[in-house]
Amino acid sequence: MNAEYSRRDFIKVCALAAASVGLTPAQGEAWAADLEAGKKPSIIWLHFQECTGCTESLLRTSHPSVSKLILDLVSLDYHETLFAASGTQIEEALEKALLEQAGKYVLVVEGAIPTKENGIYCQVGGRTAVDSLKRCAEKAGAVVAIGSCASWGGVASAEPNPTGAKGVPQVLEGKTVVTLPGCPPNPYILLGTVLQFATFGTLPKLDDQGRPLSAYARTIHEDCPRRPHFDAGRFASQFGDKSHRLGHCLYKLGCKGPATHANCSLASFCEVPGVWPVGIGHPCVGCTEAAVAFRIPVFDTVEIENPTPPANYPPIVEHHGSISPVTTGVAGVIGGTLLGASAVVAKWVSREHRIAKTWAVAKKHEEEYAQKKEEEKQS
């Protein structure tokens, strides 16, 4: 362990990574234990047609020294951006890893693969992207496509797609590819996937497009912090208008949240709360969706699957109560009756009291009279 970060930080990152693929913190601790024992998963990272944004985001996680930590969590055996070596030296490292870690390494692919004209548009070390992908994928334990480009083509595949760019699943047909679309995706999803494979030899549960369900099962719209504004019908209609400044829903500005499956609204990107498009006031562009990103113009609106909020959401407009004249009347009658009855009862008991008193006095007089008569008789 490096002294620059504490064990607490280390466990925390493992737990975060576990959570992002839907595992429990206990499993995160299992990874931590494995990693401390030196069993780091081997990673071969291929770059094709891309901007390196996915790698950059991995290095820019804001947690103290986390970029360093990530490099400690995994054994990066080949990475063209991060390696100090170049040329023949780096290609030798790749050959060595392919041989030594065969069947165990995780192949991470970043970037789209050009297929037009035998893939001549992207070559490394004399090999085309298609060739090196197929070769590295052959003996890989798991194949992970990071970013939208590797997942389904991304920006490189936008019309008119001059290079015939395709995603990894389209090139490696028939092979299980974990796709982590996003431009870039949250680095913790990758970390979780890789660590799960390294520790348990399993992959997260995937949807039909190879995306881990734990991160991609729900649409952004479902858990969006601006969702209450949507349900209440409060929309920003222009950048900078009053609603926009008040943080209302961005749907009318072209937000693709209702059609985009990702966990951006739940998991803070690089752990900084609010640093995602919707958080800073820009509509979601739908970067994870092959059918949306770079296909539907940014400011066009999308169809909404579920326009009304689920029943278990708290209501938007709270009923603040009302007072009905009927109930106040009835309550008044009840209260009045009770008070009136008390007065009547008081009168009755007073009368009883008086009668009893009178009777007592009369009885006393009678007794006195009888006594007097008796005395008279005796005398």
Add this chain to the structure above:
Amino acid sequence: MSEHQAERPLGGPIFTPTLFVLLAIIFSGAALVCYRLLFGLGAVSAMNDGYAWGIWKPLNVVTFTGIGAGAYAVGLLTYVFNRWQYHSLVRSAIVVGAMAYTLGGTSVLIDLGRWWNLWVTFYPPLYNLNSVLLEVAVCVMTYTAVLWVELTPPILEQASRWKYEPVRRVAKWGLPWVRKALPFVISVALLLPTMHQSSLGGLYMITPTKLHALWYTPWLSGLFLMSCVTMGFGAVVIVENLTSLNYRRRMDQRLLGRMAPVPAMLVLSFIAIRLIDIAVQGKLPYIWTFDFYSKLFLVEMALFLTPALLMLLRSVRKNRGGLFISGVLLVLAGTVYRFDTYLIAYKPTTGWVYFPSLGELLFSACLASTGIAVYIVMIKVFPILSGVPSRKKPTIVAQA
């Protein structure tokens, strides 16, 4: 506890027109409860997030148990202060208390949003030990049970005169045991209300920003405890008068009159504590702003002061009507104090209003009717009331 023979069952027909009227209210209330359990609280009540307790707690729990605190008040006087002459009032007060607490508890249970989780209430491993309400819940549950245990002697006494031999034998066997255990039961019965009646006020300690300054005080617990005792005394006076009026039993006016200075002095100290506390906290100016709350406060103070002064007058204490009115005012003052603290002087935030719906009024009426009905049946069947003319000597009439 050997002078129990002073109490006798009233006897007479149980199904009277009064009982049928009460039963009608009870059954319509029960139908309402079924509707509420099926369709939720919102379907029958006007409660909202601002006034989440509606009248279910201020009336059904805090006021009803205040009225039921007669058992506590008379118990304190009889057992703790060793004034055994008041023992003839105890049983009747306990029946009122047992019914009030049972109904208050019922109200809380029906008020539960997720009532199907009710079993947790009776399963201590799942208790939330940090909850203020837990004290109230456990204490009230225990006290309700204790009150009913306190009622076993009259029930067994009656059962030992039952016409079936086995019942008689069991009752006669059990009676000495119950009597032996009673001092311990009674001590618990005097401890528990001291705890939860003060907690009912203590609950509002968390509302310094919501409760009006004239009502919010660190003395809330003590004030609620004192006013529950005065309400209890008032209720005893009312019940004694009503039963004697309705059932031609002999009522000991002198006994009630002799007891009256106790609640009177309690009320006076209640008022003194409130005023001194308000003065010490520098809140006196609130009293003469003459806005709604200041007027409410003055009315409340007048409601407390009037019965206290009345009860200190010899002529009122000797007069049945006067003492009855004082008793009614005592209960009314305690009720108004409870309603003010729980509802009227309590403002969650701006914009919230609450007034009970017809359903809630019906439910409270149903609870009250149940209490009255059970009380009437109990005093007819079991030896609860004292001063009941013996029915075993009808020859008196013939002689006369």
